Amino acid sequence: MPELPEVETIVRALRDGGRGGSSxxxxxxxxxxxxxxxxxxxxxxxxFSTQIIGQTIDDVKRRGKYICLQMxxxxxxxxxxxxxxxRVEEIAQTGYLPHDRFALIFSDGGRMVFNDARKFGRVWxxxxxxxxxxKLGMEPFDDSFTPAVFSESIKNKKKQIKTLLLDQSxxxxxxxxxxxxxxxxxxxxxxxxxxxxxxxxxxxxxxxIRSTLQEGISRNGASIDWVYxxxxxxxxxxxxxxxxxxxxxxxxxxxxxxxxQRGTHFCPICQPERVV
DNA sequence: CCTGAAACCTGTCTGC
DNA sequence: TGCAGACAGGTTTCAG
Numbered sequence: 001m002p003e004l005p006e007v008e009t010i011v012r013a014l015r016d017g018g019r020g021g022s023s024x025x026x027x028x029x030x031x032x033x034x035x036x037x038x039x040x041x042x043x044x045x046x047x048f049s050t051q052i053i054g055q056t057i058d059d060v061k062r063r064g065k066y067i068c069l070q071m072x073x074x075x076x077x078x079x080x081x082x083x084x085x086x087r088v089e090e091i092a093q094t095g096y097l098p099h100d101r102f103a104l105i106f107s108d109g110g111r112m113v114f115n116d117a118r119k120f121g122r123v124w125x126x127x128x129x130x131x132x133x134x135k136l137g138m139e140p141f142d143d144s145f146t147p148a149v150f151s152e153s154i155k156n157k158k159k160q161i162k163t164l165l166l167d168q169s170x171x172x173x174x175x176x177x178x179x180x181x182x183x184x185x186x187x188x189x190x191x192x193x194x195x196x197x198x199x200x201x202x203x204x205x206x207x208x209i210r211s212t213l214q215e216g217i218s219r220n221g222a223s224i225d226w227v228y229x230x231x232x233x234x235x236x237x238x239x240x241x242x243x244x245x246x247x248x249x250x251x252x253x254x255x256x257x258x259x260x261q262r263g264t265h266f267c268p269i270c271q272p273e274r275v276v
Numbered sequence: 277c278c279t280g281a282a283a284c285c286t287g288t289c290t291g292c
Numbered sequence: 293t294g295c296a297g298a299c300a301g302g303t304t305t306c307a308g
Binding site: 002003006065079080081082083118120121122166168175176177178221222224225227228241262263 | 300302
Binding site: 038081082083099116117118119120158159163225226227260261 | 280281282284285286288
């Protein structure tokens with residue numbers, strides 16, 4: 001489910017309220033519930049609880065696809081992976097839902113619940129987020145991410161461009177949807193070697209990544225099936241899951257191939273395999 | 277070191 | 293209707 005735009009949408013709701021819940025800022029944590037032990041990656045539950053209970057949530061941020069709850073004693077980091085979702089409930093609720101894996105209980109009677117059908121999602125707590133942040137690559141909307149920086153970092157990469165864009169240690173936040181959509185906007189075939197891109201193609205890709213992610217955020221992310229609701233970007237897909245349909249730009253049929261074990265959608269006319 | 281496949285999981289949809 | 297198989301927004305681990 002969640003790539004940068006979906007995570008950003010969730011973070012804004014947790015920070016400012018919205019999406020059916022109110023803000024987490026200023027909430028005092030009074031308890032922790034863990035229904036699927038593996039969801040808590042580290043530390044062990046006893047230490048985790050000791051560190052979290054009694055803390056107040058100062059701020060909610062995003063880095064790549066990580067949701068970051070900043071507290072006085074450190075950072076609670078959450079990764080939703082494929083099917084994770086967070087909801088904030090007020091007052092005393094009757095019970096939990098199927099697939100609820102973890103919850104933070106607040107002193108005001110509310111709670112934040114982590115629901116995750118496929119159990120891939122993870123939660124961490126650490127005094128500093130650097131252990132995780134240090135492994136992440138460029139942040140697409142950071143001022144330090146520029147066409148020049150992007151060009152410099154990409155030119156020696158001997159990897160297919162689709163695989164490279166999915167590598168979170170290269171650029172953080174792109175997933176399967178936004179990678180396919182960005183490559184179509186940039187007119188670049190997913191199997192092109194990163195190092196073979198021309199300066200113009202790299203610049204086009206830079207602009208495509210930012211504009212695609214920005215449009216995703218402005219539409220509150222993409223809602224494709226039963227996972228993650230409220231987004232509208234799925235109505236504006238150009239290639240993702242449009243195999244066999246006509247390309248909106250040139251009318252040719254959208255094709256599907258597998259790249260790095262991921263379904264990959266592209267237009268063979270708009271995204272030629274060889275530069276002509 | 278790099279690459280590709282498998283693993284981690286459950287739910288949905290398609291085709292026989 | 294039932295059932296096997298494919299596929300799904302992601303990342304880590306393991307084999308070669």
